[in-house]
Amino acid sequence: xxxxxxxxxxxxxxxxxxxxxxxxxxxxxxxxxxxxxxxxxxxxxxxxxxxxxxxxxxxxxxxxxxxxxxxxxxxxxxxxxxxxxxxxxxxxxxxxxxxxxxxxxxxxxxxxxxxxxxxxxxxxxxxxxxxxxxxxxxxxxxxxxxxxxxxxxxxxxxxxxxxxxxxxxxxxxxxxxxxxxxxxxxxxxxxxxxxxxxxxxxxxxxxxxxxxxxxxxxxxxxxxxxxxxxxxxxxxxxxxxxxxxxxxxxxxxxxxxxxxxxxxxxxxxxxxxxxxxxxxxxxxxxxxxxxxxxxxxxxxxxxxx
Amino acid sequence: xxxxxxxxxxxxxxxxxxxxxxxxxxxxxxxxxxxxxxxxxxxxxxxxxxxxxxxxxxxxxxxxxxxxxxxxxxxxxxxxxxxxxxxxxxxxxxxxxxxxxxxxxxxxxxxxxxxxxxxxxxxxxxxxxxxxxxxxxxxxxxxxxxxxxxxxxxxxxxxxxxxxxxxxxxxxxxxxxxxxxxxxxxxxxxxxxxxxxxxxxxxxxxxxxxxxxxxxxxxxxxxxxxxxxxxxxxxxxxxxxxxxxxxxxxxxxxxxxxxxxxxxxxxxxxxxxxxxxxxxxxxxxxxxxxxxxxxxxxxxxxxxxxxxxxxxxxxxxxxxxxxxxxxxxxxxxxxxxxxxxxxxxxxxxxxxxxxxxxxxxxxxxxxxxxxxxxxxxxxxxxxxxxxxxxxxxxxxxxxxxxxxxxxxxxxxxxxxxxxxxxxxxxxxxxxxxxxxxxxxxxxxxxxxxxxxxxxxxxxxxxxxxxxxxxxxxxxxxxxxxxxxxxxxxxxxxxxxxxxxxxxxxxxxxxxxxxxxxxxxxxxxxxxxxxxxxxxxxxxxxxxxxxxxxxxxxxxxxxxxxxxxxxxxxxxxxxxxxxxxxxxxxxxxxxxxxxxxxxxxxxxxxxxxxxxxxxxxxxxxxxx
Numbered sequence: 001x002x003x004x005x006x007x008x009x010x011x012x013x014x015x016x017x018x019x020x021x022x023x024x025x026x027x028x029x030x031x032x033x034x035x036x037x038x039x040x041x042x043x044x045x046x047x048x049x050x051x052x053x054x055x056x057x058x059x060x061x062x063x064x065x066x067x068x069x070x071x072x073x074x075x076x077x078x079x080x081x082x083x084x085x086x087x088x089x090x091x092x093x094x095x096x097x098x099x100x101x102x103x104x105x106x107x108x109x110x111x112x113x114x115x116x117x118x119x120x121x122x123x124x125x126x127x128x129x130x131x132x133x134x135x136x137x138x139x140x141x142x143x144x145x146x147x148x149x150x151x152x153x154x155x156x157x158x159x160x161x162x163x164x165x166x167x168x169x170x171x172x173x174x175x176x177x178x179x180x181x182x183x184x185x186x187x188x189x190x191x192x193x194x195x196x197x198x199x200x201x202x203x204x205x206x207x208x209x210x211x212x213x214x215x216x217x218x219x220x221x222x223x224x225x226x227x228x229x230x231x232x233x234x235x236x237x238x239x240x241x242x243x244x245x246x247x248x249x250x251x252x253x254x255x256x257x258x259x260x261x262x263x264x265x266x267x268x269x270x271x272x273x274x275x276x277x278x279x280x281x282x283x284x285x286x287x288x289x290x291x292x293x294x295x296x297x298x299x300x301x302x303x304x305x
Numbered sequence: 306x307x308x309x310x311x312x313x314x315x316x317x318x319x320x321x322x323x324x325x326x327x328x329x330x331x332x333x334x335x336x337x338x339x340x341x342x343x344x345x346x347x348x349x350x351x352x353x354x355x356x357x358x359x360x361x362x363x364x365x366x367x368x369x370x371x372x373x374x375x376x377x378x379x380x381x382x383x384x385x386x387x388x389x390x391x392x393x394x395x396x397x398x399x400x401x402x403x404x405x406x407x408x409x410x411x412x413x414x415x416x417x418x419x420x421x422x423x424x425x426x427x428x429x430x431x432x433x434x435x436x437x438x439x440x441x442x443x444x445x446x447x448x449x450x451x452x453x454x455x456x457x458x459x460x461x462x463x464x465x466x467x468x469x470x471x472x473x474x475x476x477x478x479x480x481x482x483x484x485x486x487x488x489x490x491x492x493x494x495x496x497x498x499x500x501x502x503x504x505x506x507x508x509x510x511x512x513x514x515x516x517x518x519x520x521x522x523x524x525x526x527x528x529x530x531x532x533x534x535x536x537x538x539x540x541x542x543x544x545x546x547x548x549x550x551x552x553x554x555x556x557x558x559x560x561x562x563x564x565x566x567x568x569x570x571x572x573x574x575x576x577x578x579x580x581x582x583x584x585x586x587x588x589x590x591x592x593x594x595x596x597x598x599x600x601x602x603x604x605x606x607x608x609x610x611x612x613x614x615x616x617x618x619x620x621x622x623x624x625x626x627x628x629x630x631x632x633x634x635x636x637x638x639x640x641x642x643x644x645x646x647x648x649x650x651x652x653x654x655x656x657x658x659x660x661x662x663x664x665x666x667x668x669x670x671x672x673x674x675x676x677x678x679x680x681x682x683x684x685x686x687x688x689x690x691x692x693x694x695x696x697x698x699x700x701x702x703x704x705x706x707x708x709x710x711x712x713x714x715x716x717x718x719x720x721x722x723x724x725x726x727x728x729x730x731x732x733x734x735x736x737x738x739x740x741x742x743x744x745x746x747x748x749x750x751x752x753x754x755x756x757x758x759x760x761x762x763x764x765x766x767x768x769x770x771x772x773x774x775x776x777x778x779x780x781x782x783x784x785x786x787x788x789x790x791x792x793x794x795x796x797x798x799x800x801x802x803x804x805x806x807x808x809x810x811x812x813x814x815x816x817x818x819x820x821x822x823x824x825x826x827x828x829x830x831x832x833x834x835x836x837x838x839x840x841x842x843x844x845x846x847x848x849x850x851x852x853x854x855x856x857x858x859x860x861x862x863x864x865x866x867x868x869x870x871x872x873x874x875x876x877x878x879x880x881x882x883x884x885x886x887x888x889x890x891x892x893x894x895x896x897x898x899x900x901x902x903x904x905x906x907x908x909x910x911x912x913x914x915x916x917x918x919x920x921x922x923x924x925x926x927x928x
Contacts, residue, residue: 032803041459042842044477044485047493048457056493082374083557084575092575156614163612164604166577250369253603255576263370268803 001296004304008289012282017067019281020274024063027265027273034079034268053079053270066274076271080263086271090257090279096166097249097256101242103176108183108237113230115184116191120226121218123196131188138185144247147178151251164253175252179245183237190233194226201225228299235291239283243276358901358925362597364618365914366609371576371602376556377538378451381459383823386535387912391581391598391920392434392564393538394589396425396444396517397529399918401906403715403827405529409439409539409565409589413529420524420864421468425517425532432586433541434562434569441511443539446552448509448519451536454478454485455495455551460536460825466528468508468520473500497550524862526869530826539565567593567921576603593921594904610897619902619925620915623895625772628700631897642896643702647711647824647909649832650699650890652780653809654682655816658885659840659847662812668761670743674816675760680738682884685817686724687731688787689780691889698775699890706888708877709822709836710829713909716870717829718891721878728787735788758791766808766815769799773819776889780817809845818845820886827910829873830861837880848885901928 033055041049050056054065069076075086119131154174155163165171198204199222207217244258257276264272295302368384377389398408407413409431414423431439450456452464454474462479464470475485486503488496508520521528531537541563546555555561559573567590568581581598604612606624610631613621623631623641631637657663657677664674675681691705704712707722739755746752747759765781767773781795800808808814822843825831834857835841839849853876860872896915898905904924905916916923 032801032807041457042462042477042479044454044475044479044493045457045459045461047477048454051493052457080373081371082379083376083554088557089575151608151611156611159615162617163615164608165601250603250605251608253577253601253608255574255603259370259576259603266801266803 001293001304005289005293008292012285012289015285016278016281020067020278021063023274023277024066025059027268027270028059028062030265030268032268034270049079053077055270070278075275078269078271080267080269080272086275089260089272090275093244093255093257093260094279096254097244097258098242100166100172100175100179100249100254100256101238101240101244103172104179104183104241105238107176107180108187108241109234111180112184112187113191113227115188116193116230117195117218117223117226119188119192120195120199123199128192131192135185135188135192138181139189141181142247143178143182143245144251146181147174147248147251150174150178164251166252166254166256171252175248175254178252179241179248183241186233186237187230190230191226194229195222198222198226224298228295231291231294231298235287236284239280239287243280243283356926357594358927361595361925362599363595363902363920363923363925364599365601365917366604366606366612366618366621367579367600367913368602369605374556375562376554377535377540378447378456378458378460379554379556380535383912387914387917388579388600389535389538390566390912390917391568392562392566392570393535394566395533395535395537395539396427397533399533399827399908399910401908401919403713403908403910405533408533414519414532416864418520420526420862421521423519423521423528425519427515427517428589429515430588431565432588434564434584434586435541435543436586437541437543437563438514439539439565440514441517442514443541444517444537445509445511446540446542446545447537449504449507450540450552450554452507453500453504453551455497455500455549456553458536460534463531463534463536464507466521466523466525466531468522469503469506470508471522473503473507500551524864526861526863526866527826527828527830530828530831534826568595568598571597578602591921594924595920598920613897613899620896620898620905622914623897625700628702628895631895637897640897640899642898642907642915643893644896644907644911644915645704645711645713645909646892646894646911647713647827648822648892649706649709649711649888650703650776650821650892651706651709651886651888653815653818653820653846653886654685654884655812655818656682656846656848656883656885658849659812659844662845662847664764664813664816666761668744668747668759675738675742675744675763676816678738678742679884680734680741682887683724684731684735684738684788685784686884686887687727687734689783689887689889690726692726694776694779694783695890698779699892700895702893702895703890704893706891708881708888710832710873710877711824711891711909714824714827714829714832719874719877721874721881723882724884731787732789757789758794760794762794762796763790763816764814765795765797765817766805767797767799767819768802768805771802774799777819810842812845812847820845824910829870829877830857833857833873833876833880834861837885846885848880848883850879850883853879853883899928901926 054062078084078086078089081089115131119128122128151163151174154160161174162171204217204221207221244256246258246262249256249258260272261276264276296304367387372385372388373382374380374385375389377393380386380389394408396408396410397405400406405413409427410425411428414425416423427441433439448464448467451458451461452470452473461474465474465480471480471483474480475483477485486499488494510518512518544555544563545552559570562570567584567587569584571580571582573579579600583593583596606622607627609618609621610623610627612618631641654676655662655664655674657673665672666674669675695701695703695705708719710717712718735757744755744759746755750758765777767777777797781797784790809818822836836843837848838857839854856872856876860869860876863869863872898915902923903926904922906919906922907916908918911917
């Protein structure tokens with residue numbers, strides 16, 4: 001098991017390199033650059049900015065510079081925010097995105113899995129229809145629509161919560177619900193489908209005919225087996241949630257790193273684009289490793305050598 | 306990932322176009338009569354002690370993201386300018402009618418040497434937010450910072466008016482008359498000792514702590530406006546940070562900011578909130594009533610309106626998508642204030658007067674775009690009903706624009722409008738244009754006469770995701786209806802803003818290009834020279850008229866204000882006659898203001914919030 005984990009961790013390095021190299025190339029293929037401001041800047045200004053950020057060097061050389069800088073833990077300067085480095089900006093924003101993501105994840109799992117189990121156990125009866133209906137609405141509703149509805153109802157009409165910002169528990173509620181909404185639905189659907197498959201298995205019938213109470217059957221036998229496919233999707237879901245959802249963070253004015261994903265691209269802030277991409281790739285890759293390791297604990301049949 | 310795509314699609318609705326240019330997005334097509342229109346320079350009645358709330362905190366929304374830099378010489382976007390305007394004052398400032406008044410200086414400068422030398426005397430006892438005295442040398446430091454080619458600030462070219470600036474910056478940085486003093490021109494590097502030496506010879510001197518002498522290359526009639534701009538704010542020596550041989554400045558955190566104005570920054574939670582408090586060392590003007598200003602960042606303008614409705618903001622800009630909703634809401638209607646702004650919407654025509662900016666055509670005799678013909682441009686201009694355009698696609702907010710200099714600038718606008726809306730005249734001009742252009746009837750159409758449809762395709766470009774689509778569609782539709790263009794004749798396309806800026810500047814791709822402009826300072830020179838002088842970077846239409854250039858040059862050195870204004874009027878009339886662009890809308894912004902916010906002095910120069918040129922007059926009444 002130990003060597004397996006080590007191997008997977010070492011594989012992270014080429015994965016991140018590949019992602020960063022592809023991103024770097026694509027980034028420079030897009031027309032426009034960080035210097036294109038609304039005012040036409042004089043050629044000297046443009047040349048100076050190019051030189052300052054190493055943009056006059058050939059692209060492979062720029063990539064090498066970036067890698068060397070990254071090896072020293074430095075994501076480089078931000079082209080957009082002249083007074084702050086990308087490291088500082090991310091150090092500021094990442095904890096908030098992680099906090100929001102973790103809370104949304106807990107809510108999504110705490111609501112999604114029971115909802116799915118509930119639906120599966122009441123299969124083709126009222127509980128199933130209700131839970132499935134909720135799931136479908138959740139999946140079909142984009143998160144910003146949910147966010148707007150939440151704000152209109154709870155913030156403007158009822159005035160229970162502020163419309164945005166990130167200052168204390170009362171500002172956490174609406175963004176967490178908006179962010180978790182879609183994931184609750186997805187997790188519920190997966191859980192339900194997985195549970196239904198497990199229900200048909202022989203060992204469940206054996207347990208039931210042995211006279212085990214249904215709660216014991218569900219928790220001890222069904223749930224653990226049903227969770228494997230669910231755990232598979234929880235990894236990427238967690239990665240997505242903690243690296244900052246652009247829409248929710250922008251809409252609620254949460255100072256995380258989510259906004260920098262798109263703002264970096266729109267403004268051609270190369271340093272920021274690379275940093276956010278690497279963080280996201282790393283998060284997904286790491287979480288996939290964790291998920292794979294978790295399999296071994298959930299399912300004793302799975303052994304890694 | 307699907308979610309990411311949705312995120313990107315949603316984000317494009319959220320990312321507004323960058324600074325400069327009217328970006329009021331479209332309202333749904335329905336006319337909206339303007340709300341209570343507020344003439345610039347008016348104020349809501351200030352209170353005198355009784356009736357003031359105990360908590361004098363103003364809460365406003367400034368922008369979706371942190372300002373890019375609070376280094377005054379670096380700042381170029383309205384977010385930065387808005388924040389800096391509360392934190393700093395320069396030598397001069399504006400009154401409620403946008404006339405120049407002294408701020409840190411005792412009086413307007415003493416002008417000698419035919420307008421080429423200005424002497425400022427600072428008031429007594431001036432101090433920064435940290436208690437350091439403000440001295441004339443701090444202004445010398447600011448101008449040297451601005452004129453430093455190693456810093457390469459966007460607005461550095463404004464320093465070109467100062468004597469000696471052209472030697473240290475040169476042509477590559479916007480100054481005419483001298484080459485840029487590179488050490489290695491290919492690599493773009495400078496010799497630090499040489500540049501430092503040239504900066505020391507810049508025409509700004511502080512003979513004593515209270516006196517600043519500025520020597521100019523030529524007289525500049527709007528030099529006082531430049532002295533009030535954010536680029537002229539003083540720099541405390543503790544903000545200096547030398548890196549790579551020049552001053553990069555230290556402005557990243559609240560504790561770094563040493564400011565000269567009525568407010569100072571207490572805290573800065575990046576991308577979230579800035580808190581400004583009264584500057585205890587502010588002596589150059591009346592003490593503000595407000596004790597705190599909480600500036601919120603993040604979210605988007607729509608969410609800000611929701612925040613206002615909940616009571617978390619005291620005033621807010623209403624984005625174009627909500628102007629009608631707010632007008633029709635009985636709870637909000639009385640809180641509306643509509644204010645003209647120094648900002649204008651216009652569409653460039655490819656005039657081909659600059660041969661490098663000339664799209665080709667297959668149907669004209671000379672192979673150039675038909676927009677190169679003046680009558681063609683006049684036809685397009687006269688076919689547009691600007692009032693209807695404003696009603697339909699600007700939410701009814703705005704004034705039909707007849708030229709580049711907007712109302713709100715003292716003494717303007719000029720009411721010269723030779724190409725007013727007149728469909729018959731437009732059609733006549735078009736007929737003339739078709740003959741002059743040598744357009745031939747196409748063999749593959751059903752008629753035997755030369756019509757505008759034989760001109761072929763015209764490329765119409767704009768930037769997506771800033772609400773311009775209805776306006777572009779309106780214009781194309783009106784030209785089809787009034788001039789007879791065919792359905793497919795306008796090749797309308799939009800691109801991402803960064804790409805669009807580059808294409809627009811190159812000037813070879815589109816025949817008609819969307820454009821916009823927000824004034825840097827309230828003087829006609831900024832609205833004429835910076836946009837229409839031959840060869841300037843923002844002159845996307847390629848307008849090149851030596852008579853216009855000569856008038857602008859003459860107007861800017863003319864010391865008699867009346868004669869100077871007259872020359873600017875003549876220059877604009879020449880420009881309007883040539884119709885290189887079609888001016889559409891002098892923008893009006895709709896604000897919502899809580900009834901307990903008093904003492905507001907709203908001007909056409911307001912940046913991101915109503916009255917934010919004069920935070921020091923605002924008061925919160927009991928509520």
